[in-house]
Amino acid sequence: MTETAKPLPVSAADIDAAAKVVAPFAVRTPLLSFPVLDERVGAKVFLKPEMLQRTGSFKFRGAFNKLVSIPTEKRGGGVVAFSSGNHAQGVAAAAQILNMQATIVMPADSPLTKRERTKAYGAEVVLYDRDKEDREAIAGGIASKRGATLVRPYDDPFVIAGQGTAGREIAEDLTARGVVPDIVVAPASGGGLIAGVATAVKAKFPNAEVIVAEPQGYDDHALSLRAGHREAHPAAGRTICDALMAAMPGELTFSINSKLLAKGVSASDEEVGKAVAFAYRELKLVVEPGGAVGLAALLAGRIDAKGKNVVIVLSGGNVDADLFAKLVA
Amino acid sequence: MTETAKPLPVSAADIDAAAKVVAPFAVRTPLLSFPVLDERVGAKVFLKPEMLQRTGSFKFRGAFNKLVSIPTEKRGGGVVAFSSGNHAQGVAAAAQILNMQATIVMPADSPLTKRERTKAYGAEVVLYDRDKEDREAIAGGIASKRGATLVRPYDDPFVIAGQGTAGREIAEDLTARGVVPDIVVAPASGGGLIAGVATAVKAKFPNAEVIVAEPQGYDDHALSLRAGHREAHPAAGRTICDALMAAMPGELTFSINSKLLAKGVSASDEEVGKAVAFAYRELKLVVEPGGAVGLAALLAGRIDAKGKNVVIVLSGGNVDADLFAKLVA
Numbered sequence: 001m002t003e004t005a006k007p008l009p010v011s012a013a014d015i016d017a018a019a020k021v022v023a024p025f026a027v028r029t030p031l032l033s034f035p036v037l038d039e040r041v042g043a044k045v046f047l048k049p050e051m052l053q054r055t056g057s058f059k060f061r062g063a064f065n066k067l068v069s070i071p072t073e074k075r076g077g078g079v080v081a082f083s084s085g086n087h088a089q090g091v092a093a094a095a096q097i098l099n100m101q102a103t104i105v106m107p108a109d110s111p112l113t114k115r116e117r118t119k120a121y122g123a124e125v126v127l128y129d130r131d132k133e134d135r136e137a138i139a140g141g142i143a144s145k146r147g148a149t150l151v152r153p154y155d156d157p158f159v160i161a162g163q164g165t166a167g168r169e170i171a172e173d174l175t176a177r178g179v180v181p182d183i184v185v186a187p188a189s190g191g192g193l194i195a196g197v198a199t200a201v202k203a204k205f206p207n208a209e210v211i212v213a214e215p216q217g218y219d220d221h222a223l224s225l226r227a228g229h230r231e232a233h234p235a236a237g238r239t240i241c242d243a244l245m246a247a248m249p250g251e252l253t254f255s256i257n258s259k260l261l262a263k264g265v266s267a268s269d270e271e272v273g274k275a276v277a278f279a280y281r282e283l284k285l286v287v288e289p290g291g292a293v294g295l296a297a298l299l300a301g302r303i304d305a306k307g308k309n310v311v312i313v314l315s316g317g318n319v320d321a322d323l324f325a326k327l328v329a
Numbered sequence: 330m331t332e333t334a335k336p337l338p339v340s341a342a343d344i345d346a347a348a349k350v351v352a353p354f355a356v357r358t359p360l361l362s363f364p365v366l367d368e369r370v371g372a373k374v375f376l377k378p379e380m381l382q383r384t385g386s387f388k389f390r391g392a393f394n395k396l397v398s399i400p401t402e403k404r405g406g407g408v409v410a411f412s413s414g415n416h417a418q419g420v421a422a423a424a425q426i427l428n429m430q431a432t433i434v435m436p437a438d439s440p441l442t443k444r445e446r447t448k449a450y451g452a453e454v455v456l457y458d459r460d461k462e463d464r465e466a467i468a469g470g471i472a473s474k475r476g477a478t479l480v481r482p483y484d485d486p487f488v489i490a491g492q493g494t495a496g497r498e499i500a501e502d503l504t505a506r507g508v509v510p511d512i513v514v515a516p517a518s519g520g521g522l523i524a525g526v527a528t529a530v531k532a533k534f535p536n537a538e539v540i541v542a543e544p545q546g547y548d549d550h551a552l553s554l555r556a557g558h559r560e561a562h563p564a565a566g567r568t569i570c571d572a573l574m575a576a577m578p579g580e581l582t583f584s585i586n587s588k589l590l591a592k593g594v595s596a597s598d599e600e601v602g603k604a605v606a607f608a609y610r611e612l613k614l615v616v617e618p619g620g621a622v623g624l625a626a627l628l629a630g631r632i633d634a635k636g637k638n639v640v641i642v643l644s645g646g647n648v649d650a651d652l653f654a655k656l657v658a
Binding site: 025032033034035036049051052054113280282284285286322324325328329 | 354612
């Protein structure tokens with residue numbers, strides 16, 4: 001019985017191409033191991049510390065790859081994006097390097113550090129009310145008024161391919177060490193990072209189990225993977241994982257993730273807070289809550305890691321100092 | 330005119346040998362670059378993040394190399410060490426791996442996190458009063474009573490060679506990237522780290538300028554380098570750099586450092602605090618005050634870095650959460 005396989009919207013070759021584009025400007029983050037973590041979970045764990053990336057999260061990779069793809073004649077109109085903060089910084093920093101104007105629509109309750117850092121990269125920040133206003137409509141209005149290109153946070157093949165360069169580096173570094181990964185975990189909001197990482201990793205290691213990590217209650221990817229179609233998560237409130245609050249997987253990203261991911265795991269805000277504190281105390285890394293959700297699931301025993309080679313992507317480190325102090329106290 | 334050169338007490342070959350001993354247990358820390366730091370100081374900066382090392386500082390390297398050198402028939406007596414906290418953890422962790430008993434003499438005012446972590450590695454901790462008691466006498470008493478081997482924090486060729494493995498990794502990683510370092514900076518208390526790093530780096534890059542970084546007022550290495558003989562620093566109070574309070578360079582370490590180091594630089598507690606905050610905010614790394622003194626000197630403009638390739642060793646990250654919160658606020 002054969003099936004006519006529709007090609008996925010992003011290929012490993014697209015990620016190879018993105019790697020060439022972003023390499024001169026992105027940080028090639030290392031793959032880190034810690035005896036204290038390996039002993040704690042009884043596995044060989046490799047952390048991909050994307051908080052060490054330019055702008056403090058993986059988002060620069062996708063944003064830069066997307067902005068370079070904008071035709072020269074359209075660059076004068078600048079770019080517009082909506083983001084809770086990390087995509088905002090990624091787009092702003094990429095625009096600054098490419099001498100383009102950037103306008104970012106951010107929720108008024110996004111972390112101060114993310115708003116300030118976005119402005120510091122020269123972007124104009126427009127705040128909106130997360131509960132009452134539609135960020136896509138605001139961004140769309142700015143785009144059409146200014147002739148700016150809308151840079152979507154995840155549902156764009158160039159963005160997904162850019163994020164995939166993190167997965168490509170993981171695969172390269174594991175290969176250099178002669179390690180075959182059993183499990184690869186990355187967080188998801190709209191699913192761009194995990195889609196790119198899964199594409200790159202599975203191209204080299206087809207048997208690796210790629211798992212998406214989400215905050216408890218915000219597990220729309222896990223729900224959608226089980227249902228076989230996109231479903232919204234049930235949560236209505238807030239999570240400390242401010243970066244991971246998208247209501248539903250992206251259309252493009254889910255077309256990839258539904259094919260490549262094994263399943264989803266989740267962690268509570270309390271477990272995430274403990275993971276942030278563990279990373280401070282034992283790993284000496286500053287991880288923001290949303291960036292720590294995979295590590296939190298691992299430490300909470302939600303990943304069947306014993307005796308395996310496990311890769312965890314720590315996706316960002318932009319956390320307000322007062323929240324960080326509270327979590328590590 | 331020729332001079333009969335007395336060989337230095339630690340050679341690059343000793344460090345090669347130490348690298349073989351520590352490699353299976355120590356973390357091979359990466360060499361990190363950050364666009365935000367390069368842009369800030371107008372140089373190409375490479376950070377050696379030794380807070381990512383086992384126990385959260387470079388000290389594990391020297392301690393493990395030393396403990397392995399203890400003859401089997403003497404291991405039953407265990408080891409004793411005096412330390413403000415990082416050497417304590419290094420010795421305790423090394424002893425735990427080698428199934429040896431460790432007793433550590435620590436100042437009663439050393440950071441809580443360092444005392445707790447030392448105990449967590451299975452060591453017995455004996456507290457003393459920094460102002461009234463003599464830690465060497467206490468440790469010596471324990472050593473003779475129990476038949477334990479005293480593990481000095483810096484004035485020991487095995488300890489210096491072990492710390493030198495950090496410098497050896499720096500030289501290897503720079504070579505792999507085709508980079509020739511102009512300046513290499515590391516902090517010093519007794520001078521074991523900088524002696525080992527200088528030995529390893531200058532073996533590969535004889536023209537590199539190796540600079541020692543110290544807290545303002547605790548600059549006994551800088552004073553001694555200028556005087557041409559060992560001198561105590563004038564400070565009598567406290568610095569937030571709790572790891573860097575030794576009064577005078579070691580005898581062995583100074584015999585190396587006086588030959589290999591170019592000079593000393595220092596940074597005030599305020600500048601160190603700013604460097605800790607910068608590392609939190611921009612680099613997403615947890616650096617303890619003493620570990621940040623080289624970075625502090627760089628950020629304060631005390632190192633002539635413009636246009637150069639500069640390596641800075643961040644030597645540790647064991648800082649109490651309340652002090653850290655205060656510094657990054």
